[in-house]
């Protein structure tokens with residue numbers, strides 16, 4: 001089965017190089033930018049201004065191919081791809097929880113970007129804590145490494 005997606009917009013971010021950028025939205029100095037929603041989809045932004053955070057779902061357009069084992073940014077040992085957030089995936093889809101600063105016409109101003117400038121946006125969904133607040137969460141090989149995500153920057157490893 002083939003699936004085709006049409007981008008709903010584009011990401012405007014300060015990052016034009018895959019290296020030396022945040023590896024997750026919780027990076028220090030939450031980077032600001034905007035999600036530009038294309039006119040055909042702009043009407044769907046009605047009521048979004050009441051929410052503080054959104055999930056941005058997007059296409060990692062600057063990676064090619066995928067690997068079943070990857071060396072993630074937060075370890076020096078390889079892990080199975082699906083136990084990581086590495087961008088080189090069979091379906092290269094990214095997921096970032098962003099803070100909404102303002103909804104201004106067809107633009108959503110956001111903070112917390114770990115997304116490259118020019119990235120095609122596939123969908124946005126409001127973040128609702130009571131929908132996703134599981135108990136007894138385990139984080140596998142990332143145990144004890146969670147705080148490094150704030151300061152760790154990307155490097156060249158997933159470049160084409």
Ligand SMILES: C[S@@+](CC[C@H](N)C(=O)[O-])C[C@H]1O[C@@H](n2cnc3c(N)ncnc32)[C@H](O)[C@@H]1O
Pocket residue numbers: 018019021022023024025059060061062063085086087093094095096097114115116119120154155158
């Ligand atoms: C580790 S991924 C995590 C992205 C997202 N928060 C997730 O969990 O799906 C973040 C890294 O992906 C890379 N990246 C961001 N946008 C990209 C794009 N459009 N194409 C390829 N790589 C991208 C950058 O190197 C960035 O540091």
